[in-house]
Amino acid sequence: MSRIGVVVCHCGTNIAGVVDVERVAAEAAKLPNVVFAVTNKYTCSEPGQATMKAAIEEHQLDRLVICSCSPRMHEATFRRMLKDTRINPYMLEIANLREQCAWVHTDKEKATEKAIDLMRMAVAKVEQNKPLFTSTIPIHKKCLIIGGGIAGIQAALDVADAGYQVTIVEREPSIGGHMVMLDKTFPTLDCSACISTPKMVDVGQHPNITLMTSSEVVNVGGYVGSFEVTIKQKARYVDHTKCTGCGLCETKCPTKVPSEFNQGYNKRTAIYKPFAQAVPAKPVIDPDSCKMLKEGKCGVCAKVCPLGCIDFKDTAKEYTETYGAIIVATGYDLIPWQDLYGEYGGGRYADVITGLQFERLVNASGPTEGHILRPSDGTEPKDVVIIKCVGSRDPHKGKSYCSRACCMYSAKHAHQILEKLPGANVYIFYMDVRTPGKGYEEFYDRTRADGAVYIRGRVSKIYKENGKLVCKGEDTLLGKPVSVQADMVVLATAMVPAVGVEKLTTMLGIATDPDKWVQEAHPKLRPVETQTGGIFLAGTCQGPKDIPDTVAQASAAAVKVCGLFSKDEMETSPMISGVDQQKCCGCGFCVNCCPYKAISLVEIDAREGARRVKKTVASVNSGLCQGCGCCTAACRTGAIDLSGYTNAQILKEVDALCL
Amino acid sequence: MEECLNARSGAELANSIAARAGVKLHECYQCGKCTAGCPMAHAMDLMPRQLVRYMQLGRMEEILGSKSVWLCASCHTCVERCPHSIDIPSLMELSRQAAKARGRVGVKTVDMFSGIFMQNVKMFGKSHEALMEGVYNVTTGRFMQDMENVPHMLKNKMVGIEPHTTNNPEEIKALIERALEMGGEDA
Amino acid sequence: MKRCYYFPGCSMAATGKGYQQSIDAVARKIGLELVAIPDWNCCGATAAHTMNERMALALPARNLARAEQDGGGMEIAVACAACYSRMQYARQAVLSSPEKRAEIEAIIDMPCSGSNPVISFLELFSRPELMEAVQAKLTKNLNGLKVACYYGCLTSRPSAIARPDDPENPMQMDRIVALTGAEPVAWDFKTECCGASHQVDAPKAAQPLIHRILTNAREHGADCIVTACPLCALNLDMRQSKIMETFGGDYALPVYQFTELLALCMGVHPRDFGLHTHFTPAVGLMRNALKKGGDQA
């Protein structure tokens, strides 16, 4: 037999002014198992709480119904109050007599009837309540950052500066990402490498940061506070503990292959650092091109290395470690436009290049030392066409979204061409110019003042005639088909999620949108969190954005991590799903609809008559479950149920309304 | 006088044409890739992009009176490259039929040739290139068009005097008449 | 070895005569049996669809129905790009919904289920078994002859209907022609429109299209054009000299059908498929190329 107490709050006149609270209390007293029913002027006040505590003791109550304001207001207050009484804090139900009754109705009779119904529903529900206990999970104060671009770098520095351990996993041999490839950044035109390389050095030297380059995450388990992560570091064939980065090996290596960093415009050696300011500033051997590793002969690097760092027998290593939080900062790649845009030559013309390739051509440390030269013949282009939205805003061939940064970097490219090549002409084909950012519109103005010709229209075809690349478009403002003869064409290609990000998101159990960008928990209010607790995101893995936005997001993610790490352990809500394994038939329908991938099918030992058998049933990971209850409605047997909102509780509530 | 955009008298026709072509007019953001790739745009008075624009605004008058709908070569370059796969050839075709139904013919020779072609098929069940060209030249009064090639063709027996036919040309004639009887879907 | 229905199209009896002869010759050589659809009719290209949608679907659908009646259940290969497109449209319309099918059947007054797939000659010849058969029969070589393969609109677009291997840069014909040792050039106007449908009724507007195509082929070093359609060929060939005059081009590019090149390299005498009847002189280039290439090993 339960012993229920009901307290009906006047809330001054807020409730009592409309609802006959005494009648509600009197009705409550008539209900079975209700052993105590009173009204109270201000239940939430100190004296109000004291009265309740006394009554709980006096009447040996084991559950409590408070008819007051919205539970969203004081549920937490009353649960805290119950903490030091004989009643479990979850043996409490609140009937909302203020926001959803007294404040919205004027007819006192009807409002009182409704209040009685609400009270009865709460009493019916509380009767089904069971004591629940919060548990705590420890927080391992170590943060994993996946991706070593500017987002990962910024987040790592912020978290490490706050005093927590950080590991950066980067699949390339150096951190730096795309930003370090860029020449200048809009709209201020400061040198990209000059502002990003110092940060890279900071990362390399920070006592709290462990750098894992040439590495990838291969497995993730666990949940917020303690993710078990396995990281695989590819064989580098160079012992970085001994190597001083003298670079002698690179000068002697006989094998030359196109440099990825320079977009294939010049060569690197088989033992190489991707670029001069690489961090770590130590080379690795590319096994796909090294003669020694492929054919078993050469070994020049090993011979010249003064410290004997070269180890051709090096193998991949796996490390498993526990992290309390993860920041995903995997960045972007450019859409493979060659496969999609046959009308732009499909990659047949060397002088039709992407914006990123242009960045290397205009970069003083690039293959042309900053001289803008045509890749085909090394001459200076006179007429340059820039085509925007190649792959963006094109659901037919590419992506439907806007890639956000292109308008600005195209303006920057135009400016750079006009500055570096006097007498050159730049034509920019655009649909809309989008410049929402500080100083962006001004920069666009300046580019037009520099002489860039903006043509509103999309280019339909690029073909070669008389040695020129003819770009056929429409000037939609004139309403006429037009063509521009170009020496070089720069395509502002769409950003797409980094190659292989799907594998990672599946491993992490985080959602992606249809374009495979990582899905944030809420587009406005939780922009750097994912649906999974403890996993945050930063930068372009979430969607196209420019450097300022990326850095801001990275710092925001870092703050989230620091907030999590500021406590030693985390309390988890007990109002989560649980499985009655006796009832569960293992159909797995709940597994499909869980947004947190918190449910899995497991095999348990069971008895079937006299036999011991294996049985497959659902199991809820309490670290991942957020308590939405979607699974419960998918379960036909009612085997999976949500604590605090059980089937029985809700059905009793429904019944109570109608009696 | 500036154009007043409140009048959208052609909206109904435009929407019905768009619906039949399976086009969502609102999707077009006027990038002009259609015009840019259109082989006939240089001869058109209304760019393919503008056709969609006028339809968006519910103004069919300009379209029905245009040459463009008659000049479309149905090469489908526009729709193939359109970011939203807007089926402009169908819009062109249906607009042309709507124009024809209202007695408006932007390019008379095009209309004539189509008529002669179908007359030809109706008569023989198969088309007959030389005969068609001949009748066309007589009808339009352009007696010499393409005539320089005739001797070559005759010499090499690339044109016969006897038109080839199907077994029963009447059958094809009946077929065409049945199709025409059912009428266009547009009233 | 392989049998399929064959829809020649109206041009084949007239201006496309040479194409037809070369097809026959190649088919004989490689043992491909082309069964002409009994009592076929004009597919209505290129005028019908501009006038009336139902008529445009019914005309080719009748051919589909005829093939079905014949009962061979084989694919229908179409040699002309325009006919191919219309037949493909008709088939997809018949398959699209029972209502559409009923409507078409009512017009053509015979059942039509669209059961026989429609394929273009390019698709047919680029199948591995046909490629092998062709390869086996080639005796001569066009070593290094630079050819520009011209596909035109209708074998490439709309891609949902025409189902090309790539709508902007198709390669089927390039691969077939490469068997002869000729060297297909990478050029820009493979699928650009030649304006065939308006060459008669709006020649002023349509002629520049031919000029551009031929100019680009020359720009990319082609010695000749290769097509897979009687209409495309006629257009580029017949009107070439006049257009060259009007626009001041300096190309003189013979136009061949891809089957003509195959026939030639299989040792068929050029007179048997009327190589001498082309408008732009076409025999000389081939003679020189064959001399240079010689017999295939």
Added chain:
Amino acid sequence: MSVKADPNWEPKILAFCCNWCTYTGADLAGLNRMKYPANVRVVRLPCSSRVNPQFILRAFQKGCDGVMVCGCHPGDCHYATGNYFTRRRFMLMKRLLEYNGIDPQRFQARWISGSEAAKFRDTVTRVAGEIKALGPNTRFQEKWYEEGGEAQ
């Protein structure tokens, strides 16, 4: 309809509301002192996807005159995807109920966000009006034999 042939009859309407959007919206309506008929009783749930379609049947059986399911707008679900499942479930359930003779107005689903207090008020007011016009629900109710069967 003997039992409920009361001129002062007021319909009882049960609304299942998700905690994060509609319940918040309903609270906001209170904070703004908006007024709406007193017919609706809200059952607070974490998410609209917690609503088992069987609850609806139970509510009708036990005497509710109308039932509503309210949640966040698609895309705004606190739990990311819950309401998409809600949508599918009740798209089917609503059709099944109507097929079995439940008037469409008696079961309604709505997306109402935490800021849409006015929408909550308007929806509740309209639904209450509609159901009042329909009269008491006798369909699916238990104890029909005691009441002498259907009154119609």
Added chain:
Amino acid sequence: MSDIQSALRETAKKLLTEGTVTCVIGWGETRFPDKTTPIFVKTPEDAEKLVWNAHCVCGLAKYMLDNRCPEGKLAICVRGCDSRAVNRIVEDKQYKREDLYLIGLPCEGKDAPICATCTHRNPVVYDVLLGGPVPEIEVSQEDRFQAVTALEGLTPAEQYDYWQKQFSKCIHCYACRNACPACNCTECYADQYRVGWQGKQIDKAENQVYGLTRAFHVGDRCIECGECERVCPMGLPIMSQTRKILKDINDLWGNYECGLTDSRPHILGEFDLSDRDDFM
């Protein structure tokens, strides 16, 4: 048919002799010449008891769930409907396909009304097929949902009247549940009185709640075998409820038939961002 019957007995005998399976579920004779009954053949000798004739109407797949934790392989004779039932149960993870040996029997229709609208007379899955495939009959969607369409056309009052009359007949015998291959929970909600889903009493309201709940539980997974109606002693048009759900799914998300494979995503276990809101 007798050829197939002897082939069936041969196959069963062989399977049992070689120990491939421990039991063969098939049809056997009864006292009545026009009725057969499911039999469980466990010895090679008993294989002779198997029959294959026009009276093999009873669905067999559900019997495999009598023992959900098998110790050996089980053979089942499957017609088109049975094979879909097997897929249903395998898809619902209640039995492993590798624990089953399916003896496929193309079926030209049995002595049951449902067979007239059967669209899968050949088994969709089997390990061995006895006899050649039989031609499938075409059943239009209109015919498939004819009963549903007729009821949809009624007014709410008429619909309710129709259904309440039907449900008044229900005696809560749960035969429909027990025969249905989609009703494969280990413990049915309807037996869980304490939770409060529904009461025990046989009255119209409880019957309606049971009928609709069952329809909703199986409707999106129904394989349209018609067992529910066949076994109902009171003659309730149960399929008119489940087919209503199938029809709606068909209308909303395109062609939908269950049990054709054992790995189709569950329609209520997935969603599409562009699902319709218009019911709201």
